[in-house]
Amino acid sequence: MTRLTDGMVKDIIRSLDSANEMLIALTGMDTVELACDAAGITKDMIDLDGIKVGIVPVTSGKGIITKFSESVAEIVRRLGMEASVTQAADVTGLAEALSAGAEIVFMADDVTFMAINTKNGRFSNNSYCTAAGYVSALKGAAGGLDGKEVLVLGAGRVGAIAARMMTGMGAAVTVYDIDEERARALSESIPVKVAADVNAALIVHDLVLNAAPGAIDGRFVKEGAIISSPGIPFPFDGLGIKRAGTIINDPLDIGVAVMAVQCASFSRLRRQDAAHGT
Numbered sequence: 001m002t003r004l005t006d007g008m009v010k011d012i013i014r015s016l017d018s019a020n021e022m023l024i025a026l027t028g029m030d031t032v033e034l035a036c037d038a039a040g041i042t043k044d045m046i047d048l049d050g051i052k053v054g055i056v057p058v059t060s061g062k063g064i065i066t067k068f069s070e071s072v073a074e075i076v077r078r079l080g081m082e083a084s085v086t087q088a089a090d091v092t093g094l095a096e097a098l099s100a101g102a103e104i105v106f107m108a109d110d111v112t113f114m115a116i117n118t119k120n121g122r123f124s125n126n127s128y129c130t131a132a133g134y135v136s137a138l139k140g141a142a143g144g145l146d147g148k149e150v151l152v153l154g155a156g157r158v159g160a161i162a163a164r165m166m167t168g169m170g171a172a173v174t175v176y177d178i179d180e181e182r183a184r185a186l187s188e189s190i191p192v193k194v195a196a197d198v199n200a201a202l203i204v205h206d207l208v209l210n211a212a213p214g215a216i217d218g219r220f221v222k223e224g225a226i227i228s229s230p231g232i233p234f235p236f237d238g239l240g241i242k243r244a245g246t247i248i249n250d251p252l253d254i255g256v257a258v259m260a261v262q263c264a265s266f267s268r269l270r271r272q273d274a275a276h277g278t
């Protein structure tokens with residue numbers, strides 16, 4: 001997982017409105033609808049208003065990323081929840097959030113980013129939720145994935161989860177990873193094909209979920225391709241942007257929104273029977 005930097009995070013808050021507009025235009029869903037879809041519920045099944053959320057800065061490893069916690073808080077506020085960043089960091093910050101009655105607590109070190117439901121201890125993970133969010137975005141932009149061919153770039157945490165989800169939705173998934181062994185290992189646990197050459201695979205796929213850290217050579221992006229590409233750094237050159245029909249990308253928004261909705265669903269669902277697979 002590529003670690004965010006201060007520079008990548010500094011503009012998130014001011015770009016949230018346009019990111020939401022982009023989502024509606026490209027997928028037909030706003031951030032709340034997409035987050036619910038990814039969490040396996042519908043908006044009418046949950047009341048997000050006023051849920052108390054604490055975001056606790058964590059100083060371990062490479063330390064605090066400027067405005068990371070504030071960005072998470074703002075993304076969560078836009079879902080209707082009442083989010084605040086604790087004054088203290090680490091364990092003292094966790095104690096502060098719990099004492100303030102937080103129903104959900106967000107914390108991230110350099111390896112794991114999670115949202116914990118304090119009512120029952122269940123938790124959401126950023127890798128799972130980012131994969132689910134970007135699968136929902138691709139599904140929305142493509143008008144469904146059942147019976148469609150999808151290329152997944154990267155068989156790491158996000159790519160492997162996304163590949164598993166999309167095969168479960170009836171997509172014919174091909175996976176490429178720079179470490180072919182990792183792609184092969186995945187193909188032994190789920191019915192995916194393995195691509196040996198990234199450019200040969202890109203040029204024949206209309207639907208792509210990019211969960212790899214490297215840059216993409218725009219010359220091989222198929223004309224009009226729909227590309228769902230979480231995270232940072234933004235991997236497309238000018239030619240890639242020109243050739244693609246749709247590129248869905250953000251540094252943090254979708255993953256955090258799915259975490260918040262999924263974590264809230266662990267204690268707030270109106271109708272337990274209707275929830276399907278989260």
Ligand code: PYL
Nearest residue numbers: 002003004057058064065068108113
């Ligand atoms: C959650 C992001 C998405 C991509 N990479 C992940 C990352 O950068 N993780 C590190 C987050 C560190 C946060 C720091 C703080 O400010 O509390 N511990």
